[in-house]
Amino acid sequence: MYVSGPVYPRCLLAASLLSVLTLGSPVVAQGPSTIPTAVRTTAATLRSQALQGTKAFDIVRSLTVEVGPRPAGSKAYDAAVVWGLRTLKDLGFSNVHAEKATVPHWVRGEESGEIVAPYPQPVHLAALGGSVGTPEAGIEAPVIAVPSLEAVDKLGPAQVKGKIVFYDVHMERTRDASGYGKAVPARGAGASRAAKLGAVAVLIRSVGTDHNRTPHTGAMRYQDGVAKIPAAALSVPDAELLAAELASGKPVTFRLKLGAHVLPDVETASVVGEIPGREKPDEIVLLGAHLDSWDLGTGAIDDGAGVAIVTEAARLIGQLPQKPRRTIRVVLYANEEFGTSGARAYAEAHKDELARHVMATEADLGAGRVWRIASRVDPATLPLVADLARLLEVEQGNNEAGGGADIGFLAPAHVPVLALSQDATAYFDYHHTSNDTLDKIDPKDLDQNVASWAAVAYVAAEMPGDFGRAPEGGGRE
Amino acid sequence: MYVSGPVYPRCLLAASLLSVLTLGSPVVAQGPSTIPTAVRTTAATLRSQALQGTKAFDIVRSLTVEVGPRPAGSKAYDAAVVWGLRTLKDLGFSNVHAEKATVPHWVRGEESGEIVAPYPQPVHLAALGGSVGTPEAGIEAPVIAVPSLEAVDKLGPAQVKGKIVFYDVHMERTRDASGYGKAVPARGAGASRAAKLGAVAVLIRSVGTDHNRTPHTGAMRYQDGVAKIPAAALSVPDAELLAAELASGKPVTFRLKLGAHVLPDVETASVVGEIPGREKPDEIVLLGAHLDSWDLGTGAIDDGAGVAIVTEAARLIGQLPQKPRRTIRVVLYANEEFGTSGARAYAEAHKDELARHVMATEADLGAGRVWRIASRVDPATLPLVADLARLLEVEQGNNEAGGGADIGFLAPAHVPVLALSQDATAYFDYHHTSNDTLDKIDPKDLDQNVASWAAVAYVAAEMPGDFGRAPEGGGRE
Numbered sequence: 001m002y003v004s005g006p007v008y009p010r011c012l013l014a015a016s017l018l019s020v021l022t023l024g025s026p027v028v029a030q031g032p033s034t035i036p037t038a039v040r041t042t043a044a045t046l047r048s049q050a051l052q053g054t055k056a057f058d059i060v061r062s063l064t065v066e067v068g069p070r071p072a073g074s075k076a077y078d079a080a081v082v083w084g085l086r087t088l089k090d091l092g093f094s095n096v097h098a099e100k101a102t103v104p105h106w107v108r109g110e111e112s113g114e115i116v117a118p119y120p121q122p123v124h125l126a127a128l129g130g131s132v133g134t135p136e137a138g139i140e141a142p143v144i145a146v147p148s149l150e151a152v153d154k155l156g157p158a159q160v161k162g163k164i165v166f167y168d169v170h171m172e173r174t175r176d177a178s179g180y181g182k183a184v185p186a187r188g189a190g191a192s193r194a195a196k197l198g199a200v201a202v203l204i205r206s207v208g209t210d211h212n213r214t215p216h217t218g219a220m221r222y223q224d225g226v227a228k229i230p231a232a233a234l235s236v237p238d239a240e241l242l243a244a245e246l247a248s249g250k251p252v253t254f255r256l257k258l259g260a261h262v263l264p265d266v267e268t269a270s271v272v273g274e275i276p277g278r279e280k281p282d283e284i285v286l287l288g289a290h291l292d293s294w295d296l297g298t299g300a301i302d303d304g305a306g307v308a309i310v311t312e313a314a315r316l317i318g319q320l321p322q323k324p325r326r327t328i329r330v331v332l333y334a335n336e337e338f339g340t341s342g343a344r345a346y347a348e349a350h351k352d353e354l355a356r357h358v359m360a361t362e363a364d365l366g367a368g369r370v371w372r373i374a375s376r377v378d379p380a381t382l383p384l385v386a387d388l389a390r391l392l393e394v395e396q397g398n399n400e401a402g403g404g405a406d407i408g409f410l411a412p413a414h415v416p417v418l419a420l421s422q423d424a425t426a427y428f429d430y431h432h433t434s435n436d437t438l439d440k441i442d443p444k445d446l447d448q449n450v451a452s453w454a455a456v457a458y459v460a461a462e463m464p465g466d467f468g469r470a471p472e473g474g475g476r477e
Numbered sequence: 478m479y480v481s482g483p484v485y486p487r488c489l490l491a492a493s494l495l496s497v498l499t500l501g502s503p504v505v506a507q508g509p510s511t512i513p514t515a516v517r518t519t520a521a522t523l524r525s526q527a528l529q530g531t532k533a534f535d536i537v538r539s540l541t542v543e544v545g546p547r548p549a550g551s552k553a554y555d556a557a558v559v560w561g562l563r564t565l566k567d568l569g570f571s572n573v574h575a576e577k578a579t580v581p582h583w584v585r586g587e588e589s590g591e592i593v594a595p596y597p598q599p600v601h602l603a604a605l606g607g608s609v610g611t612p613e614a615g616i617e618a619p620v621i622a623v624p625s626l627e628a629v630d631k632l633g634p635a636q637v638k639g640k641i642v643f644y645d646v647h648m649e650r651t652r653d654a655s656g657y658g659k660a661v662p663a664r665g666a667g668a669s670r671a672a673k674l675g676a677v678a679v680l681i682r683s684v685g686t687d688h689n690r691t692p693h694t695g696a697m698r699y700q701d702g703v704a705k706i707p708a709a710a711l712s713v714p715d716a717e718l719l720a721a722e723l724a725s726g727k728p729v730t731f732r733l734k735l736g737a738h739v740l741p742d743v744e745t746a747s748v749v750g751e752i753p754g755r756e757k758p759d760e761i762v763l764l765g766a767h768l769d770s771w772d773l774g775t776g777a778i779d780d781g782a783g784v785a786i787v788t789e790a791a792r793l794i795g796q797l798p799q800k801p802r803r804t805i806r807v808v809l810y811a812n813e814e815f816g817t818s819g820a821r822a823y824a825e826a827h828k829d830e831l832a833r834h835v836m837a838t839e840a841d842l843g844a845g846r847v848w849r850i851a852s853r854v855d856p857a858t859l860p861l862v863a864d865l866a867r868l869l870e871v872e873q874g875n876n877e878a879g880g881g882a883d884i885g886f887l888a889p890a891h892v893p894v895l896a897l898s899q900d901a902t903a904y905f906d907y908h909h910t911s912n913d914t915l916d917k918i919d920p921k922d923l924d925q926n927v928a929s930w931a932a933v934a935y936v937a938a939e940m941p942g943d944f945g946r947a948p949e950g951g952g953r954e
Contacts, residue, residue, distance in 0.1 A: 065721040068598040121545040121775070124911065212689050213774075213911040237914035241775070244542045244915075297690075298598070298718070434601065434690040437714040438721075 035387045039462045043391060043455040046316055050451035054316065057443040059087065059308035064298040064438045071295040072335040073105025073266040080291050084271030084307075084332050091315045093273030093330065099349060101334035101342040105266045106130055108295055109259020113203075113232065115242060116140060118250035123238035125203070126215035126296060126433075127260040128187060129338055130222070131231045134201070138257035139164070139230065141200050145246050149186040152193050161198030164254050165190070166205075168243055173209040176372075177365060177424040183207045184218070191231040192223035201230045201256050205239035210429035213237055217294055218432045219338060230258045270334045270342040273311075275318040277326040277461065284329050284353065285461045286360040286415075287314055287453065288343075288406045290336030297436030301427060305441055305449070306363035307332055313453035317461070324461035326358060333406045336364065343406035347413075354413035359460040359467055361418045362404030363453060366431075367441045368423030370394055370452040374401040376417040378468025385418070385467075388459060392452050397421060400473070416467035418460070420452050512864045516939045520868060520932040523793055527928035531793065534920040536564065536785035541775040541915045548772040549812040550582025550743040557768050561748030561784075561809050568792045570750030570807065576826060578811035578819040582743045583607055585772055586736020590680075590709065592719060593617060595727035600715040602680070603692035603773060603910075604737040605664060606815055607699070608708040611678070615734035616641070616707065618677050622723050626663040629670050638675030641731050642667070643682075645720055650686040653849075654842060654901040660684045661695070668708040669700035678707045678733050682716035687906035690714055694771055695909045696815060707735045747811045747819040750788075752795040754804040754938065761806050761830065762938045763837040763892075764791055764930065765820075765883045767813030774913030778904060782918055782926070783840035784809055790930035794938070801938035803835060810883045813841065820883035824890075831890035836937040836944055838895045839881030840930060843908075844918045845900030847871055847929040851878040853894040855945025862895070862944075865936060869929050874898065877950070893944035895937070897929050 035043075063083060070080040081098055088096045106129060113125045127133075144159060145166040146152045152165060167186035172179035184207050191202045206216035215235040222228045234242060245252050271291060277283060289306030293299025314328045334342030347354070374397025375385045382399060389396040402408050403417035411417075430436045460467070512520075540560060547557040558575055565573040583606055590602040604610075621636060622643040623629045629642060644663035649656035661684050668679045683693035692712040699705045711719060722729050748768060754760060766783030770776025791805045811819030824831070851874025852862045859876060866873040879885050880894035888894075907913045937944070 061721065065718060065725075066596045068596065068718075119543045119545065211914075211916045213691055213914065214689065237912070237916050240916060241542060241545075241914070244538065248542075435714070437688075437690065437718070439688045439714050439717060 034383055035459055035463055039459055040391065042320065042462070043458045046458055047391070047451040047455040050316060050447055050454055054312050054447045054450045056308040056312040056446045056450045057441065059311055060300060060304040060441060060446070061438055062087065063304045063307060064300045068298045069295045070291070070293050070299060072103040072292050072338040073263065077268055077292055081269050081271055084291055088271065088273035088311065088330065091311065092318055093314070094276050096273040098269035099272055099346060100267065101270050101345040102265050102267050103335040103341050104338055105263040106338065107261055107263060109133060109261060111232070111258045111260070113254065113256050115245055116253040116255050118248060118252065119245055121241060123241065124213045124215055124235045125232045125238065126217045127258045128220040128231045128233060129217055129294070130220050131191070131258060131260050132228045133258045133260040134230050134256055138255050139201050140253060140255040143242065143246065143252040143254045145243065149190055149193060152197070155197060157198045160194060163199055164201045164203060164256065165194035165199045166203045166242060168205050168239060170205065171207055171209055171428065173425060173428070175423055175425050176421065177427070179209070180207065180428060187218050187233070188220050191220055191229050192226040195227045195229045199229060203242070203254070204231070204233050206233045206236050208236060208428050208431065208433065211236050212435060214433040214435045216432045217296055230256060232256060232258060268334055270346060271332040273330050275314050275323060275328040278323045279325040281327050282356055283326040284357045285326055285457055286329050286331060286357055286407065287457055288331045288333060288360065288362040288404065289364060290342070290406060291332040292335050292337055294337055294432050296432065296434040297430070298438065299436060300438045301366040301436050301440050302431055303336065303364050305367040305446060308446065309363040309449045309453050312450045313457055316450070316454045317458050324458060326461040328457055328461050336405050340405050340409070343409045347409035351413070354410055354415055357410060357413070357415040359418060360403060360407040360410050360415050361420065361453065361456065362407045363420070363449065364404050365422040365424050366427040367446045367449060368425065368427060369445050369448045370420045371423055372397045372421035373456070374419040374421060375399050376401045376403065376470040378416070379471070381467045388418070388456055391455055411470065414469040416470045418456055420456065422449065511860050512936055512940055516936055517868065519797065519939070520935045523935055524868070524928040524932040527793060527924055527931055531789050531924045531927045533785040533789040533923045533927045534918065536788055537777060537781040537918060537923070538915055539564065540781045540784060541777045545775045546772045547768070547770050547776060549580040549769050549815040550740065554745055554769055558746050558748055561768055565748065565750035565788065565807065568788065569795055570791070571753050573750040575746035576749055576823060577744065578747050578822040579742050579744050580812040580818050581815055582740040583815065584738055584740060586610060586738060588709070588735045588737070590731065590733045592722055593730040593732050595725060595729065596722055598718060600718065601690045601692055601712045602709045602715065603694040604735045605697040605708045605710060606694055606771070607697050608668070608735060608737045609705045610735045610737040611707050611733055615732050616678050617730060617732040620719065620723065620729045620731045622720065626667055626670060629674070632674060634674045637671060640676055641678045641680060641733065642671035642676045643680045643719060645682050645716060647682065648684055648686055648905065650902060650905070652900055652902050653898065654904070656686070657684065657905060664695050664710070665697055668697055668706050669703040672704045672706045676706060680731070681708070681710050683710045683713050685713060685905050685908065685910065688713050689912060691910040691912045693909045694773055707733060707737070709733060709735060745811055747823060748809040750807050752791050752800060752805040754802050755800040756802040758804050759833055760803040761834045762803055762934055763806050763808060763834055763884065764934055765808045765810060765837065765839040765881065766841060767819070767883060768809040769812050769814055771814055771909050773909065773911040774907070775915065776913060777915045778843040778913050778917050779908055780813065780841045782844040782923060785923065786840040786926045786930055789927045790934055793927070793931045794935050801935060803938040805934055805938050813882050817882050817886070820886045824886035828890070831887060831892055834887060834890070834892040836895055837880060837884040837887050837892050838897065838930065838933065839884045840897070840926065841881050842899040842901055843904040844923045844926060845902065845904060846922050846925045847897045848900055849874045849898035850933070851896040851898060852876050853878045853880065853947040855893070856948070858944045865895070865933055868932055888947065891946040893947045895933055897933065899926065
């Protein structure tokens, strides 16, 4: 289902969704539970207590209020690192530290757009992450619309040269985020595909399911050897306005001004903290989320929610009378949004330890309730996953989960993955927009996520056996 | 219910809602219908045909796409006048003409705001209509919050002097728009009330029911003899962010830059067109809506919807095999939003004719379905209103309707009013924001409005008798 291609690197396109998009039909559980009763009982208690209320909302409130927007390379991201170190220490984590990551530093600058003809109107737009800027006077050119990324390939230079190409791709609302995978290729690869034919800029209809005047940014990437042209997303109502002007049959002209530019790379950090294991402290259960956000919102659902979920899940486990056998490690990754360099740095720095990573899981799809657990584990251990699904009262997905953009880097080391699917029905109303703010999170839904992650992490850290090693494939390749 | 006061003129505060806010408990119908069967039958047919589909959505699409934002005094408003004249002529109206109105010309300019301390974050805000600007460098000052307009009066100059006062007033979502009347006084009068105590600027939580990053503008007014200080609305998520920073207990500082300023008054026009009556052409049934909009959105629900509803309702009546006895007059008023000068000019220009205005009705609350009909008619004719309620399959409201901001100017002449209450549940999610765009209108809901207005206007124009004259009170005084 996931649309990929040679010019379209997964790392820049929210590969966190890969797991969700490749799960297919559910696996039928084989045989009885193999989770020991005592472990299961404690996990069930952890879960039911978390469903009564957790500190997760306080954590994401603190991050969004005290730090707010924290894009890769910004000073605000450095403040997020300080926040992360302080928060994990305050919450009782051990071995709290920063781990170096070098990140790009793209800056949005001032931006504006307007339909010049036939009916002049200002529009709301946002440069795509990584886009070059326009000349200061802007770019004014005729507009041509295409319904998909593929459609542009059917045009010739005579139709495209000197024009602004408008990708009018509509995203479908789905619980499993599959609508995103279908709509997002135009965002990632649209600029270079149009530039090959001589386009001077591209506009896309926001990859989102809302009808708000809040454009959705997100990463794009230029193909080597192709002219770099500016790229921006129109909010959905503005895309519909542009489409309506085009439907008039009169020539449509658009003026685009983007102040986007790139500054030198920045050395910053991911944040790590642990609940050390009592028997096998060198065996790691990794809970990941990303600390950075896009610049437009305060990064509440993407990914303050994930930060809160994994932090609070680990903290609850650390509060148990007895620590689990293995170490729970929370990793708050630098720069998921703009190239996943934090995750790459983690995989490299810990390469000698990855064979002892017994399970990894990531929270990066907002705060909608968990409705499925998928996996990439030794198939012999699938009855364990089936039992976890019963424990969480959710469906069981297949065994082909990638797990997420950040933990995907652990796949070459065959680190087993448990992927908790969050309800994404409303997520893409707000994703990558200014509207990604604290009020979009329901505290009770967030608690349900904490309850799910805590139970799964506890079982993985406490049970005598493990999930073996993950089969080939999955992750990021 | 409607909160008013000496410093708070109704004309600047969407007095269109007055009717809705003062309806109270329903009147019990007295006696049988007095609408003749033939009239009632034709009205019912008009209504049922309109429910099958009308041209109303095409009309509002045309206005929002081809004109878009059209605030008082702008060149875009002049384009709206051209659009109105052309549209009414194209739709077959008679006596289509412009009627002079002089309007203010307030311009928003560039604007921005940010929380400077304790946690720096940019916010989304919009100057209130009529606000003065800030110096070019902006105003930076400590923030003090109050929960209501009245609360500021309890403070002393020592608490307020040199500060930015933040009115953190929350609006309730209601079907009948009553939440608006409770929340809006801080918008209209908040600046002067705070300036009396030495405040340097005011911020308000948007008067809206949404949680989008789309601030709600709207008119404010300065009290004579009090220093004019800048006033802006924060979007609801931004108001909640500011409240959260204040809740930290640390001093909060805010920087506000508003480029708002006033240009000379502009001479422009309302647009009028008629379906001439076959027997009593000098008796007028007036259907009103306003042609201007705020500058932020494309003016779809406010009041493109109203323009489309009354225009299409009249057009459908004009399409009948036989024109009604009396004249249906559609008035698309200039400048409802910024002082109702179009309505004032109409009342003055037509003063000799108002005694022959047998009924007036106005559509200015979006495109939600009509659920009630209220009135201000000779009480002896209330059985007619009861029969109209049955015809429309809606509740009957009381007999104290104002009718709307524009037709309120007809009250001194005792022009009877029929007020069709539209469902306002979602209206204040978008009202006066950039999000007031075409996609917020459901075409089927819009058709239900057309059906309701067409039936009511037809009955008023065709029945042998009339609604007498309206009792004292109501309107705008």
